[in-house]
Amino acid sequence: MKLLFDQNLSRKLVTCLADIFPNPSHVQFHQLAEKTDTEVWDFAKLNDFCIVTQDADFTERSRLYSSPPKVVWLRCGNAPTNQVETLIRSGQEAIQELLSNSSIHCLELH
Numbered sequence: 001m002k003l004l005f006d007q008n009l010s011r012k013l014v015t016c017l018a019d020i021f022p023n024p025s026h027v028q029f030h031q032l033a034e035k036t037d038t039e040v041w042d043f044a045k046l047n048d049f050c051i052v053t054q055d056a057d058f059t060e061r062s063r064l065y066s067s068p069p070k071v072v073w074l075r076c077g078n079a080p081t082n083q084v085e086t087l088i089r090s091g092q093e094a095i096q097e098l099l100s101n102s103s104i105h106c107l108e109l110h
Contacts, residue, residue, distance in 0.1 A: 001070065001099045004049035006040070006058070007033045009074075010081040013052075017085065020092055025049070037061065044069035050099060052088070062106040070098055071106045 003024040005013050011026045018024055027033050032040050037057050044051050050070040051058050054077075062071040072095055076087050088095070091109040098107040 001048050001050050001068075003052050003072070003095075004040075004044050004047075004069075006051060006053035006055055008054045009052065009084060012081050013085060013088070016081070017088060020089065021095070041069065050095075059106055059108070067105040070104070072098065073106060073108045075108055075110045 003017070003021050005011070005024065005026045007027050009026070011028055014024045014026050014029075027035075027040060030043060032043055037055070040051065041058070041061055043049070045068045048068070050072060052072040052074065054074050056073070058071045059073045072088075072091075074084060074087060076084060079087070087109055091107070094107055094109070098104050
């Protein structure tokens with residue numbers, strides 16, 4: 001499973017985190033930036049992506065529908081990209097556990 005960064009996150013994260021998460025992508029690369037959450041959800045599900053977002057809506061969707069796709073909810077507010085990168089790097093093990101464990105559907109990182 002690959003990471004798909006939501007529109008509220010910088011596209012720079014794709015290259016910044018490619019060393020620890022293979023083949024990450026961003027919604028803008030798939031013409032999804034202006035699409036609905038449902039369309040992003042369906043795309044992620046069909047293409048084996050885990051959604052990385054600051055949007056609580058995806059977390060709620062995960063609680064309702066389970067996975068796939070899985071969701072990483074970043075609870076860092078409107079932080080600079082380097083702080084978001086640091087948060088994701090510090091949560092690398094937890095994210096890997098999310099991706100590999102079929103009983104976990106959503107992860108919150110603070």
